[in-house]
Amino acid sequence: MKVLLLKDPKDKDSGPDPYVKELALHGLEATLIPVLSFEFISLESLFEKLSHPECYGGLVFTSPRALEAIKICLKENSKSEAWSKSLKQSWSTKPVYVVGKATASLVEEIGLIPQGEKSGNAEKLAEFICSSKYQNL
Numbered sequence: 001m002k003v004l005l006l007k008d009p010k011d012k013d014s015g016p017d018p019y020v021k022e023l024a025l026h027g028l029e030a031t032l033i034p035v036l037s038f039e040f041i042s043l044e045s046l047f048e049k050l051s052h053p054e055c056y057g058g059l060v061f062t063s064p065r066a067l068e069a070i071k072i073c074l075k076e077n078s079k080s081e082a083w084s085k086s087l088k089q090s091w092s093t094k095p096v097y098v099v100g101k102a103t104a105s106l107v108e109e110i111g112l113i114p115q116g117e118k119s120g121n122a123e124k125l126a127e128f129i130c131s132s133k134y135q136n137l
Helices: 018-025 043-050 064-074 077-091 101-109 122-131
Strands: 002-005 029-032 059-061 096-098
Touching (some): 018 029, 059 101, 096 101
16 A cells, blocks of 8 residues: 655655655555745844844754754854854853754754753643743743
């Protein structure tokens, strides 16, 4: 039997898509069709806000796409240098919350320490944030 999955394929570097793999184990042939297109439109504004960690109590990342935006911002040499020299250190003193393990690993790639990765959804992450000692967000 064939199954139509309306989602983007998983990143090629991370192996086969888990849905395709699992369905194949049960004798099902899955076809992936991306249904959304996406464009980052506020990268300069994002970096401007990242440049002023003193104005914020922490960060909350609700998806890997948010980290993709950060990485794009940091690709420019001057911005990458600013991140490495001072911004990363300033942000590392604040809580960085994430909703899942995939997002947590991307946060670690930019040099920050994630919290809440086992929450799994927004509601549980919000509960985690509210119950943590960091209530100054």
